[in-house]
Amino acid sequence: MLKSIEKIKGLGVYQNYIKPAGTQEFGIKNLIYGWNYSGKTTLSRLFAQLEAKTANPDLAGCEFSFGTDNDAITEKNFTRSNISVRVFNSDFVKANLHFDGGSFNPILLLGKESEEAQRKIVKLAERIKRSDSVQRKLNGEVETLKQRIAQAKTETAKFIRQRLKVDPYTAAHLGQDVLAVSTLDCQLLMEKELSDVIELALTPDSKRPSTVDELQASPAIERLHKEAVTVLATTPSFSSTLKHLEEHPPIERWVQSGLHLHPTAGACEFCGNELSLDRFEALRTHFSKDLADHQERVDGLLARVRAAEFRLIWPKAEELNPQFRDSYHLAIDGLPPAINAFNQAVQSLAGEVQCKADESRKAMKPSPLAESLEVAIKDAVAAVNAIIKQSNELASNFTSAKADSLRKAKYHYVQQFLDEQDAAGLEVKKDRQVKRCDRLRAYVAKLQPEIERLQAEISQAQQGREKINERLASMMGSEAVQIKVVKDPAGQDRFQLIRKSGAVAKNLSDGERTAIAFSYFLTKLQEIDHAEFKGTIVYIDDPISSLDANHIFHVTAAIRALFFTQQDRNAQWQTTCKQLFVSTHNFEFFNLLREIKPVAKKQGAGLFLIRRTAENASKLEDMPASLARYQSEYQFLFEVIHRFNQAPDKTAHDMLMLLPNAVRRFVELYTYSRLPGPKDAENVDERAEVLFGVERAKRILKIFHYFSHGNTLDRLAGNNELIFDLEHAVRDLIGAISERDKPHMDALIAAIQA
Known part of the structure; x- marks a missing residue:
């Protein structure tokens, strides 16, 4: 129950309204008196916003607070309020009733719900029409896209068939490959790889490649160099030496090489002089056994070093399958430099060992050995052998390798086709259009039941025509204006106002319009369930505008009949709704309603006055005692x-x-x-x-x-x-x-x- 209006700010004449101190709370029946332009209609619009539970743009920016039995209702929470409100004011008339005059037959469509339902029916029918049109357009686009996709498939299948010489290969085969490729990672090949697989796929069985032997290589220099370090650093031991020979190593080597030709003393074969026994012993003593062993080690090392020089013969590239030749050339290109580097190291070491052989008494040290000489040759040989092995495997499995190459080539072109389709977006566009068609069909399927439901609503709303006619006759004191049902060009029921003579009612007076509008409002209230109406707050703003005194009595009687009841003539009036608010500028109407005094536990009736106090200020206050x-x-x-x-x-x-x-x-x-x-x-x-x-x-x-x-x-x-x-x-x-x-x-x- 609404108890008060605590404040209104920023709304018309209520720029800064605060409830005056001591103002009584709202009762079950509340009469608000105020002259024109005092703010009655503005107040009714505030109540109407409580009814709509949505913000009224005309009331944007205003603040308000209604006091209730529980929490206050404000501009911040009114949309969540569970109170039931119904308002009759000029906005209600505009929203629910249309009075058209002129040279054409005026049609009166009563009821915001009926009118809104009919507008929705028209909109829904238009939507169905547009949906059908769009569906036809989309179906045409889908067919065009299907044709373009089918044409692209046919052309791609033809290309694959001719390029890879596979027959048959049709769009159907392409479709199967598309499904397979769609589940795999990207199947595109590099240009060289594609060229190789195509060449293998097209290689006839008569040109099946043969196998070749892999290279064998065991280069060895590191061990020899290590031995040379020891040998070259070693010097033989001597018990007695001949100075001349020691100082002239070539002569020493010459003498040593011929000493065995003279195992005993005798004549010299070179000079013919007699070789004395003492001279012979001196020479034998000079060339000791240690020297001989040392020279033997040096000579043996020299022979092995010279034998370590590396020689290798490899297959020609033409002996391998064509697809491996380029990689074979690259692998072979790394082998000669490695061999040359190795052999140069061998030759250098041999020269250093030779120097040691020539000068046995001199300690020497070989030059450092470059790193990875052996490894470089072995790695290069391994790289070459890897290519040879692949070529040999291909030669050994030629049939299956050829089939695998054909599959790779096909999948490459299928992947290329898919990428081109993705780029063109044809499949995506087609699927999108198909989905749009499906959504439109589902949408239309939902609209038709909605149209039927709305038509039923209109039919039910028009069932109240007789009630409205009865109320019109009572309120206006005659059947001067009545409502009849007519069909519009679309076959829908409409209300038409007619005079008692049966002629179309034109040029309605303000009083007649007011009577029709208020009759409709009261009839709509009767459609509310009794229990719900018992909890409804009703606000009525000036329902007697432009009515004469006689009609004011009829309006008062209609309000009394609907909103108040008595158990018997002596009992006090009870309200049929939760709260009733009536605002008016007519003092006679105000007095007539004041005579009805409902009973309430706390407060039955409240009399209030709205008056302007400044240009942008009105005050809602208790009715002055003098006026009351x-x-x-x-x-x-x-x-x-x-x-x-x-x-x-x-x-x-x-x-x-x-x-x-x-x-x-x-x-x-x-x-x-x-x-x-x-x-x-x-x-x-x-x-x-x-x-x-x-x-x-x-x-x-x-x-x-x-x-x-x-x-x-x-x-x-x-x-x-x-x-x-x-x-x-x-x-x-x-x-x-x-x-x-x-x-x-x-x-x-x-x-x-x-």
Whole structure:
């Protein structure tokens, strides 16, 4: 239950409204009285936002807070509120009713729900139509894409068939290979690799390659070099030496080589001189056994070093399968440099050993050996043998290798086809269009039941036509305007307003439109389940606009019948809904509703007043006691005027904003009560001239005509100097009535002081 409006900020005339201290809480029945432009409709729109549970763009940026039995309802949480609200105001009429006149037959579609349902049906039908059109277009595009994909498959299959000489090979075969390749990693080959596999795949059996022997190589120099380090550093031991031979190694070697030719003393074969026994022993002593053993080691090492020089013959590239020849050439290119480096090291070591042989007595050290001489040859040989081995394996498994090469070549072109298709996006486009068609078909399948449901809603809404007609007849006092159901060109039911004669109702009066709109609103409320309606808050804003006094009684009776009930004539009224709010500018209607007093545990009925207090400020407050006790607006109007006239400070008078309209309305009622006949005066100015005199009447009414109605606030704000004329005009009015109709003035003063 709503208990109060604690604040409203940034909304129309409620720029900074705070609930006045001491203001009563809302009751079950709440009557709000206020003149035009005081803010009643704005307040109803705030209630309508609670009904919609969605933000109204016209209320954007405003702040508000409703006090309730529980937590406050504010602009931040109202969408989550579970209260049920129904609002009748000018916005409701615009949203639910259409009154069209002119030369064509006006159609009245009642009900925001029915109208919205029909709009949805039209939109849904248009969507189905557009969906069908789009589906046809998409199907055409899918067929075109299928043809392009099929053509691409046919051309690719033809290329593979001709390039790889496989027959048969059709688009169907390509499709199978596409499925296989799609599950594998990329099958594209490098240009050289592709050329090799194609060459092998196309090699006839008659040119099957033969096998070749692998290379054998055991280069050895590191061990010899290590031995040379020891041998060259060694010097033989001597017991006695001949200085001349020691100083002349070539002669020493010559003598040593011929010494064995003279095992005993005798004549020299070279010079013919006699070789004495002493000379022979001296020579034998010089050439010791240690020297002989040393020289033997050096000579043996020299022979082995010279024998270590590496020689290798390898197969020609033409002996291998063509696809390995290039790699074979690359591998072979690394072998000669390795052999040359090795042999150069051998030759260098042999020269150094030879020097040792020539000068046995001299300790020597061989040059350092370059690294990896043996490994370089072995690695190069291993690389060559790897190519030879592959070629030999191919030769040994020629048939299966040829088939594998054919498969690789095919898969390469299939992968190429897939990549080209991906780049072109044909398959993706086709699948996307097919999925769009599927979604559209599913979408259309959902729309048709929705259309049927909406049509059923419209049919159910129009079942209330008879109830509306009954209420119209009751509210307007006759069947002058009724509703009948007609078919539109699409065969849908529509409401049409007709006169009692059966003619189409055109040029409806404001009163007739108000009666129709409020009848529809009340009928819609009756569609709510009884239990739900018991928990519903209803706000009605000025339902008697443009209605005469007789119709106001009918509207009051309709409100009483729907919203209030009595167990018997002596019982008090009970409300059928949770809370009822009615705002009006009509004091007579206000009084009629005030007579209905529902019972509540805490508070039954609340009387409130909305009044403008400034240009952008209105106040919702308790109904003043003086106004609450009056049975006519006339007495209240006089009290406003009298209070202003008696106020010491006219500019601070709290009813200043109401004064122009109050005086003008009071003069209308007073002059009409004195001169009711049309022959005496046509309007308030003419009647005032008759009663007050021309000059005084103009002084009284000129200022109030200027400030009254919708221009009151703007003109008061921009013409502060004219406010002082109000005091004189009010004094003239009080003086005129006091002079010409003193008993009436005395009665008015007595009434407001009672």
